[in-house]
Amino acid sequence: MAIRLIVQDPDPVLRERAAEVTKFNSNLHKLLNDMAETMYDAEGVGLAAPQVGISKRVIVVDVGDDTGLIEMVNPEIVESSGEQLGPEGCLSIAKLNGDVRRALHVKVKGFDRNGAPIEIEASEFMARAFQHEVDHLNGVLFTDIAESIYDVSKRPRTDGE
Template identity: 75%
Template sequence: MSIRLIVKHPDDVLREQAKEVTKFNANLHKLLDDMADTMYDADGVGLAAPQVGISKRVIVVDVGDDNGLIELVNPEFVSMEGEQLGPEGCLSIPGLQGDVRRANRVVIRGFDRNGKPLQYEGTELLSRAFQHEVDHLNGVLFVDLAESVYEARREPEQDGE
């Protein structure tokens, strides 16, 4: 397992339609392991393979809930409903955030690292993360959908208290 370089906008791979995964093998397992390590190292809640320069339909998500780390290969939405408007950022577009309108509840299916079918239901932040990462697989960035884009808010520094 290792940390990979996160590709930054406007790299072309971020605008490509990612290719479907057909081989569930050790290379895929390494990619998933590296993507999780990279996401955690960057304090992200999701990462798509194009963000590490690999045009494959693979995402990892961990929003800090009971699901823990979710790995999905060839994800697709089964249903989407409701609406939410909220802030998003992206590890590939540092320094910017935007308010993006998303479905509030989704059902998504795909495969695990061994090709076993999986399905998840997500609401609120998990729903948003799934949609954001699947957009990456289709060459769509949050700035394309944002109703407004602004500088990311910085966390206040601790002063030793």
């Protein structure tokens, strides 16, 4: 495993529709392993392959709950319901956060690292993470859809930070 460089906006790979994965092999396994290691090293909760410069439909998500690491290849949101408005940041957009309106519940279908079909139902924060990462695969950044954007480097510090 290796920590990969996280590309930053305005790198053009972040604006492309990522290609479908058709080969479930050791190269894909290495990419998934590297993406997870990179995400954890950067203290993120999700990472899409375009964020490490690879235009493939691959994501990893770990929101820090009992579910643990979720790897998904060719993910597709097939159902969504409800609504939530909340803060988001992005490992590819340093220093900015924004308030983004997302579905409260989603059902995501895709494949695991070996090509077996998987389906995940997610709510609240995990639903937000899946929507954020799937957006990356379609060339959409949270700043494109945020209702407000703010510079977190200029946010006043509070006790304990």
